[in-house]
Amino acid sequence: MQITAIEPFLDYFEGFRKRTLRVADRIPPDRIEWSYRAGKFSCGDILRHLGAIERYMFVENACGRPSRYPGHSPELAAGYLAVRAFLDRMHAESVELLSGLGPEDLTKKCVTPAGTPITVWKWLRAMVEHEAHHRGQIYLYLALLGIEGPPLYGLTEEEVAARSLPRGEGVGPGSSR
Secondary structure, three states: OOOOOHHHHHHHHHHHHHHHHHHHOOOOHHHOOOOOOOOOOOHHHHHHHHHHHHHHHHHHHHOOOOOOOOOOOOOOOOOHHHHHHHHHHHHHHHHHHHOOOOHHHHOOEEEOOOOOEEEHHHHHHHHHHHHHHHHHHHHHHHHHOOOOOOOOOOOOHHHHHHOOOOOOOOOOOOOOO
């Protein structure tokens, strides 16, 4: 997907973020700093990381500036409500800054923290892919805690299977038509 205008991308990203927040909202407040093992990201670390890296790395770079990523420690926000407020604030700042990018800005090169030049629209696409990775981690953490994550698009896998035609029926490869 090539991003040629910022408004449709921001609309897409808002919907994407809402799906991430539905997963994050399943984290019990008393487990916000839980991790499956010492030294690994906690649930709060993941959410702080998402907010901080979006705002201070991806967006700074997309705007032609160097990364200012501060890490993911509880000093940024401690406690469930503060972590969620931090994530929301970072996202709001990011959207405001990205709203100022025109079509010509999206085709410029920015420089990643690794020193790699990349087209801005590709960097923004990488930002979304990065969030998908961490959303998956939150789903896994919830499963380890015995908490069912929300269906991503409204149905569980089992519900999709139950509402689907048996293989070989219908149209397409393997169909009987």
